[in-house]
Amino acid sequence: MKVFFPILCLLLCAASVCAQEAPPQPVLSAVKHATDGHVWGALIFATNESEKLTGGKEPEHADLPKLHERLAKVFPYKHFEVLGQHRQDIFREYESWIVPSQDLFMKIDSKGPAENEGLNLHLQVWRRHQVLVKSDAILRKDSPLFIGGPPWKNGRLIFVVYLERT
Amino acid sequence: MKHPSEEQDIIRWIDGEMNESECATFEERLKLDPALATEAQKMRALSASLRSHLPAEIRVPHADYFNTQIEVRITQMALDEARSKHAATSWSAMFQWLTQPWFALVGAAALAVLGFFLLQPASPDDSESMILSSYTPNLRVQARTYHDHDADATVLMLDGLDAMPADKHISGVNIQRSEMEPELASTTMYDEKGAAVFMISHDSLGNPLISPEG
Amino acid sequence: MPAAASTDPGEVSDLDLVKRSQAGDTRAFDVLVTRYRGRIYAMTYHLIQNETEAWDLAQEAFIKAWRALPTFKHDAGFYTWLYRIAHNVSYDWLRKKKIQGDGEFDDERVEHRVAVGAEATPHGDLAPDTALRNAELGQRIQAAIATLSPEHRQVIVLREVEGLAYEEIAALIPCSLGTVMSRLFYARKKLQEQLHDVYETSL
DSSP: OTTTHHHHHHHHHHHHHHHHHHHOOOOOOOOOOEEEEEEEEEEEESOOOOOGOOOOOOBBBBBBHHHHHHHHHHSEEESSEEEEEEEEEEESSOOEEEEEEEESSEEEEEEEEEEETEEEEEEEETTTTTTEEEEEEEEEEOOEEEEEEEETEEEEEEEEEEEEEE | OHHHHHHHHHHHHHTTOOOOOHHHHHHHHHHHOHHHHHHHHHHHHHHHHHHHSSSSBBBOOTTTHHHHHOOOOHHHHHHHHHHHHHHHHHHHHHHHHHGGGGGGHHHHHHHHHHHHHHSSSSOGEEEEEEEEEEEEETTTTTTEEEETTTTEEEEEEEESSSOTTOOOOOOOOOEEEEEEEEETTEEEEEEEESEEEEEEEEEESSSSEEEEEE | OOOOOOOOOOOOHHHHHHHHHHOHHHHHHHHHHHHHHHHHHHHHHHOOEEEEEHHHHHHHHHHHHHHHHHGOOOOOOOHHHHHHHHHHHHHHHHHHHHHOOOOOOGGGGGGGGOOOOOOOOOOOOOOOOHHHHHHHOOOOOOHHEEEEETTHHHHHIIIITTOOOOOHHHHHHTTTTHHHHHHHHHHHHHHHHHHHHHHHHHO
């Protein structure tokens, strides 16, 4: 009994501490909007000067083997790092935003499924308050889209968009 | 709640859709019904204000580019039409050969081979992402699209973009989830830890506004 | 029906330009685009309340008009015919986007608004404070219209901007005269509620 009571107090204190440390769970929206797919978008910085890198990770994705090498085949740079990334459902009836960074981001409107598990899209690349390009595209699984963006610090910003699933 | 005919009377009076006798009758009613008179006059003032603040003509931004783009698309449509007409003519000419007596056998064999290939699974090209069309509002920017087979990726290259300032700090985030509020026309974005990072909404011109959250 | 631009004596008439366009003359069509782009853009902008999309839709309207030129029979004015195309393109876009317009007006959204109508035809010389009040009222009106549903926004634009008669509005939408009048009443009533502080003091 003498041992039991302190152990019980200890357990209660530990439980109390755990409850306080647990991050607040965000309230999930009760409404589920219809989706046509799910994409991964990443903003990548490419440069030949390693001292210009900002400490971001190497670009990689479980479904995109050798992403670094593939980027290097298109963009003539030695170093690539991920500045930001965003996983997003593509809504059927509303616009979807891919925002890996406030400085360069993308709007996607789904236009429905395409053959061979693809997705018909209208996409817009934005730089702050300015549209850089508007495009109609078909995105397919295992086939990423590389968008060559503006130059920065003697290198280049690149937007990668990849359809993870339909 | 108003009777529908009373609503119609107010609207027709404001918009000058009443004839002389109807107008006179309605204006007599207004004299006897101050509440109705106030409502009608306020709505008339609103209507006048709308007309003066909603211009019937607005200067088009990038007007020359507006026209140029229309011309480019019209020209493209004409080229596409010419190409498809040419293709149809070529097909027709090709099948004419097949009706010749001593080509009939060769033609039949060719069709058999064609049928064999059509039954095969879709070619690798059908599994690639594609850019169908692109358009850059800035005349100085050119968009080039192609599929890079070595990289196994579809490329949209934007040449001629202004560089981001070298001293600008471009930071990114890791967004794993977002919640949309259609009624507020806004979306809140959360990182891998569940913290709200951005909220995206629109200004009065419909352009995106991204505000840091938290 | 919406009035065509009045041509100067030296200017080529719409009829001549349309006939040349129908024969494939893209330069003639370019003149028509220049002549009517301001009005078409104004209409799409007032309906859509989004500068970028309104620009695209106005272009789309002209391109659809070019494609449909072989079917234009000169029984109505070219501008009337073009206006109908632009209206349908914009209204279809609006309905597809399912813009919510029946909710309460949210005052907090006003703070983010930037000056609108900056490219509009100037009102003429006004004293600075009057011009400022005008611009502010213009912003509030635009913001209030943006909260209307597509159907109510449509009648307001067709009546207050284009000055169409009820019969013309009914033919364009299409709907009955009674529906036109009741939508106009409701739309003005809603705008009045949102701008009540402006009109309380004006009487």
